[in-house]
Amino acid sequence: AMAPGKKIKARIKRTLPVKGPQAPTLSELMRWYCLNTNTHGCRRIVVSRGRLRRFIWILLTLSAVGLILWQCAELLMNYYSASVSVTVQFQKLPFPAVTICNINPYKYSSMKDYLSELDKETKKALETFYGFSEGKSKVRRSVDEWNSTGSDFFKQIPLLKFEDFSKTVTDFHTGQKRKIEGSVFHKDSSIVNSGDSNDIIGFQLCDANNSSECALYTFSSGVNAIQEWYKLHYMNIMAQIPLETKEKLSYSADDLLLTCFFDGLSCDKRHFTRFHHPLHGNCYTFNSGENGTILSTSTGGSEYGLQVVLYIDEADYNPFLVTSTGAKIIVHDQDEYPFIEDIGTEIETAAATSIGMHFTRSRKLSKPYSDCTETGADIPVENLYNKSYSLQICLHSCFQKAMVDSCGCAQYAQPLPAGAEYCNYKKNPNWMYCYYRLHEKFVKEQLGCQQICKDACSFKEWALTTSIAQWPSTVSEDWMLRVLSWDKGQKINKKLNKTDLASLMVFYKDLNERFISENPANTLVILLSNFGGQLGLWMSCSVVCVIEIVEVFFIDSLSIVMRHQWQKAKKWWNDRKRDRLGKPPQAGDLERQGHENPVCIDEDLPTFNTALRLPLPQDTPLPRTPPPNYSTLRLETAFTEQLPDTLEVGQH
Numbered sequence: 001a002m003a004p005g006k007k008i009k010a011r012i013k014r015t016l017p018v019k020g021p022q023a024p025t026l027s028e029l030m031r032w033y034c035l036n037t038n039t040h041g042c043r044r045i046v047v048s049r050g051r052l053r054r055f056i057w058i059l060l061t062l063s064a065v066g067l068i069l070w071q072c073a074e075l076l077m078n079y080y081s082a083s084v085s086v087t088v089q090f091q092k093l094p095f096p097a098v099t100i101c102n103i104n105p106y107k108y109s110s111m112k113d114y115l116s117e118l119d120k121e122t123k124k125a126l127e128t129f130y131g132f133s134e135g136k137s138k139v140r141r142s143v144d145e146w147n148s149t150g151s152d153f154f155k156q157i158p159l160l161k162f163e164d165f166s167k168t169v170t171d172f173h174t175g176q177k178r179k180i181e182g183s184v185f186h187k188d189s190s191i192v193n194s195g196d197s198n199d200i201i202g203f204q205l206c207d208a209n210n211s212s213e214c215a216l217y218t219f220s221s222g223v224n225a226i227q228e229w230y231k232l233h234y235m236n237i238m239a240q241i242p243l244e245t246k247e248k249l250s251y252s253a254d255d256l257l258l259t260c261f262f263d264g265l266s267c268d269k270r271h272f273t274r275f276h277h278p279l280h281g282n283c284y285t286f287n288s289g290e291n292g293t294i295l296s297t298s299t300g301g302s303e304y305g306l307q308v309v310l311y312i313d314e315a316d317y318n319p320f321l322v323t324s325t326g327a328k329i330i331v332h333d334q335d336e337y338p339f340i341e342d343i344g345t346e347i348e349t350a351a352a353t354s355i356g357m358h359f360t361r362s363r364k365l366s367k368p369y370s371d372c373t374e375t376g377a378d379i380p381v382e383n384l385y386n387k388s389y390s391l392q393i394c395l396h397s398c399f400q401k402a403m404v405d406s407c408g409c410a411q412y413a414q415p416l417p418a419g420a421e422y423c424n425y426k427k428n429p430n431w432m433y434c435y436y437r438l439h440e441k442f443v444k445e446q447l448g449c450q451q452i453c454k455d456a457c458s459f460k461e462w463a464l465t466t467s468i469a470q471w472p473s474t475v476s477e478d479w480m481l482r483v484l485s486w487d488k489g490q491k492i493n494k495k496l497n498k499t500d501l502a503s504l505m506v507f508y509k510d511l512n513e514r515f516i517s518e519n520p521a522n523t524l525v526i527l528l529s530n531f532g533g534q535l536g537l538w539m540s541c542s543v544v545c546v547i548e549i550v551e552v553f554f555i556d557s558l559s560i561v562m563r564h565q566w567q568k569a570k571k572w573w574n575d576r577k578r579d580r581l582g583k584p585p586q587a588g589d590l591e592r593q594g595h596e597n598p599v600c601i602d603e604d605l606p607t608f609n610t611a612l613r614l615p616l617p618q619d620t621p622l623p624r625t626p627p628p629n630y631s632t633l634r635l636e637t638a639f640t641e642q643l644p645d646t647l648e649v650g651q652h
Contacts, residue, residue, distance in 0.1 A: 003195050006329075011380045021267065025560065026557060026560055026561075028527050029552065029556055029557065030561060031046060032348065033552045034046040037049075037545070037552075039540060039541050039545055042061060045057045045058055045061060052278065056389050067505055067534075068534050068535060071534045072531060072534060075522075075527060075530045075531065075534070076527075078521060078522055091511065091513060092296055092297070092511070093296060093297060093355050093359055093511050094294050094295070094296045094514060095262075095287050095294070095295045095296055095297050095305075095306075095508075096287070096331050096332060096333060096334075096359075096462055097285050097286065097287050097288050097289065097331070097332050097333065097334045097336075097338070097356070098285065098286045098287065098306055098329060098330075098331055098462075099283050099284070099285040099286075099329065099330050099332065099338040099340065099504050100256070100277060100283060100284050100285075100286070100308070100310065100327055100328075100329045100504070101277060101280040101281070101283035101327060101328045101329075101340050101344070102251050102256060102280070102281065102310075102312060102327055102328075103280075103283075103322050103324055103325065103326050103327060103328055103346070104277060104281075104312075104316070104317040104318055104321070104322050105250060105277070105280050105281030105321075106249045106250050106318070107250070107251065107313075107316045108248060108280050108316050108317060108318045108319075109316050110248075110249045111249060111318065114237055115234070115237065115318075118230065118233050118234065118237065119320065121233075122226065122230055122320050123161045125158075125226065125229075126226070129159070129161055129201065130222065131224065140539060144447075157203055157204070157205065157229075157232070157233075157432065158203065159201060159202075159203055159225065159226065159229055160201070160202055160203055160204060161200070161201055199220050200219075200220065201218070201219055201221075201225035201226070202216060202217050202218035202219055202225055203216075203217055203225070203228075203229050203232075204216050204217075205217070205432050205436055206433060207430060207433050207434075208429045208430035208433070209430060213433075214433075215433060215436055215437060218631070219415065223323070226320070227320070227321075227323070230320045231321070232432060234321060235412040235413070235423075236423075236424050236425050237424075238278070238412060239412045239422035239423060239424040240424050240426070241274065244282070246276065247274075247276055247282060249281075250276070250281030250282035250482050251281065251282050251313075251370075252271065252282070253269035253272055253274065253284055255311060255313070256282075256284060256310055256311060257269060257272070257284070257308060257309075257310065257311070258308075258309040258484060258501070259307075259308065259309040259484075260306075260307070260308045260475040261306070261307040261308075262286075262295065262302060262305070262306050262307070263295075263297055263299075263304050263305070263423075264304060268366065269284075271287070272284040272285060272286050272288075273285045273287055273288040273290050274340070275288075277340055277341075278412055278413050278414070279340075279341055279413050280340050280341070280485075283338070283340065284329055285338070286306055286308075287306075287334070288334060289334035291382060294334060297508060297511075298511070299511075300507070300508045300509055300510045300511050301507060301508075301509075302354060302356075302505050302507045303313075303507075304507060304508075305505060305506050305507025305508065306504075306506045306507070307503075307504070307505050308503075308504050308507070309484070309501060309502070309503050309504075310327050310347070310501065310502045310503075310504060311496075311500060311501060312325060312326060312327065312349050312351065312499075312500050312501065313500055314497075314499055314500055314504055315500075320449045323372065324346070325349050325499070326347045327346070327347040327502055327504070328340050328344035328345065328346055328347065329344065329345050329347060329504065329506070330343060330344045330345065331355070331357065331462045331464060331506065332462075333460045335387060335388040336387055336388060336390060336460075337385045337387040337390070337392075337393060341413070342392060345464065347372040347494065347504055348468060348502065348504045349498075349499050349500065349501060350470070350471065350499050350501065350502075351468050351469065351470060351471050351502065351503070352465075352468070352469045352470075352503040352504075352505070353466060353468050353472035353502070353503065353504050353505070354466070354467045354468075354469075354505045354507075355464050355465070355466050355504070355505065355506045355507070356464070356465040356466075356467075356507060356508070356509035357462045357463065357464060357465075357506065357507065357508050357509060358462070358463040358465075358508075358510070358512070358514070359460070359461075359462055359508070359512075359513050359514070360460070360461045360462075360463065360513075360514040360515075360516060361456065361458075361459075361461075361514070361515045361516070362459055362460075362461065362516045362517070363457060363458040363462050363515075363516070363517045363518065364455070364457045364458070364518050365457070365519075365520070366457050369518065369520065370457075371454055371455075372454055372455045372456060372457040372519075373389065373454045373455075373456060373457060374456075374457050374458075375389055376389025376394065376456070379394055379452060379453060379454060380452060381394050381397050381398045381399065381401065381449075381453065382397060382417065383397055384396070384397045384400060384414065384415040384416075384417060385397070385415055390456055390459070391453055391454070391455050394449075394452070394453035394454075395449050395450070395453050396414050397410070397414075397415075398447070398448075398449035398452060398453060399413060399414070399438075399439075399442050399449060400414045400417060401417060402416070402438060402442075402447050402449070403423075403434075403435065403438060404417055404420045404436055406434060407423065407428065407430070407431050407435060407438065408428060408429045408431075408432035409421055409422060409423035409424075409427070409431055410422050410423065411435060416595075423435070424583065430592070457507045465509065471498075471501075471503045472498060472501075477498060481497075481498065481501075482498045482533065484496055484501070508566075545616050611634075
């Protein structure tokens with residue numbers, strides 16, 4: 001038997017009017033919400049009289065909701081923005097690393113044995129196309145020459161002259177015209193046709209595994225075409241020479257450096273660290289920090305920076321590899337890799353080059369404010385340079401990895417991945433075609449490297465200001481060259497020429513260190529305050545109101561939908577069960593509504609106030625006596641019959 005308290009509770013729950021979450025339908029729930037909510041607009045929609053007034057309140061309420069959504073979206077977008085602050089400090093500054101390279105990577109006198117075949121082919125091409133020859137001895141072609149060792153590959157990739165912008169070319173080896181075969185005809189995107197077909201020089205690269213797959217590279221300038229063709233074969237040759245041999249073929253510190261001063265004190269080659277660059281030979285880095293010590297300066301100005309005089313030795317330059325004279329330098333941090341070929345500054349000979357520096361440290365916020373990386377550990381690209389992460393290191397490493405995967409060997413200008421070797425035509429006859437097609441995809445951002453690599457969040461930068469003056473002056477040229485020749489007489493066995501010298505000064509213009517940092521423009525507290533301001537301004541709503549909206553529109557609405565679905569499923573199951581047993585429908589099988597759903601049963605015991613709100617039975621007349629006292633309260637006026645347990649209570 002049911003306990004007395006539960007009986008009273010069940011009777012009251014079946015009789016009380018439905019309110020709030022126990023509403024049987026969504027429309028009743030919305031009406032209850034509008035009548036009881038703290039937002040005035042929703043309440044005015046329900047209680048307003050007249051269609052026009054109700055329509056106006058609906059329009060105003062919806063407009064306010066739209067404004068809130070718009071302003072809150074703006075607040076969310078601004079929350080992930082950052083403000084930039086600039087701090088300037090005056091202090092003693094660490095001096096950066098300065099890497100210096102001769103533009104000519106290797107002494108031509110030492111490289112002639114390795115480049116003799118290539119130089120011979122280049123001179124023949126110049127003679128064929130431009131009538132160029134050295135002295136009286138013009139080079140005559142013979143069958144024996146073309147069959148010599150190393151010339152087979154030059155015949156496979158010869159220089160070509162194009163006729164009338166068509167695929168008809170003249171081969172400089174045979175002097176005969178022929179048609180270019182192949183499904184791919186590629187013209188360099190930077191070409192500017194001048195209308196003269198005699199200016200079009202190029203070469204053809206074909207897939208060694210499929211001769212019909214070819215790429216044709218043309219140049220509007222014969223100088224560019226010959227240099228590109230020369231570098232192509234030059235890298236093949238250099239890739240086969242051991243590193244120790246190449247270091248001996250390049251310039252030593254004694255060859256490159258004549259004088260050195262730093263911060264007013266004399267310095268020498270012991271302050272420089274050798275660094276071998278594949279394209280620039282032996283380079284020398286001042287203040288590399290390799291021994292754990294980084295020099296600093298406490299005074300700005302040209303007298304307190306680095307001052308060096310460089311010996312360029314123009315007469316020993318490779319005439320086909322480089323067309324300018326001088327040196328290249330780059331200012332960088334000790335942990336950064338010096339990308340001479342990308343951002344190096346060229347130093348002119350017979351001139352004094354002064355480079356003033358401004359030091360800036362920058363730091364950006366990482367996710368979610370920007371798409372930068374702290375250390376590069378989250379980038380799926382192996383760092384091949386053994387230096388701190390940078391965007392350039394990532395891009396070069398990514399391309400080198402793609403080169404090894406696609407072509408089976410590594411490109412000569414970049415570091416070797418583990419287990420790989422540099423490309424050369426003897427071991428990898430197809431690498432040139434593969435490299436050019438792969439590089440084309442890289443430039444067009446089709447390899448995915450630009451999408452994978454990210455900027456570094458923190459970096460150091462030295463802004464450079466360069467000025468040039470004639471050096472040495474006309475009046476001091478004679479004695480200065482004599483003294484320099486005397487000082488270095490044991491190492492330079494000839495009279496110095498000013499076109500072989502370059503003066504360089506690198507210094508801080510001032511000791512102002514600028515620190516640029518990003519800070520969050522908004523904090524969580526400011527964001528919540530702004531949200532509250534928007535809700536209060538447009539809807540006179542607070543956090544309690546927001547919780548109320550979540551409760552009604554999400555929890556209660558979902559509960560009603562689930563209740564209806566449960567009732568439908570239960571009715572369908574009862575009907576199926578009744579049809580299977582052949583029983584007629586009974587009154588007890590009617591669908592339960594609202595408060596009779598077991599999911600929504602309220603376990604709170606009835607109170608006196610809920611008892612007073614019970615409706616009176618229709619067959620019972622209204623009482624005409626004053627309200628009874630608590631001790632004599634009788635509940636039979638709210639029910640059709642007296643419960644047994646209440647009779648017992650009354651008797652006691």
